[in-house]
Amino acid sequence: MATCRKCGAGKRRWPRSCPACQAGSSRADVAVEGADVAVSLGVLGWIGRGISAAFRAVLRALG
């Protein structure tokens, strides 16, 4: 769930404009939101790596 940078209303998806004030369809906003998505994807990948490492450690302890 993205948030409008102009009025703070919730948006369903980042490429779409805000339903309340129609902001967010400009290229600058899309670039900023894209950077946010890239950062959150990186964090998710980092968390996934940590989970799989912990899972492998548990398997090693059991086996």
Ligand SMILES: [Zn+2]
């Ligand atoms: Zn808005």
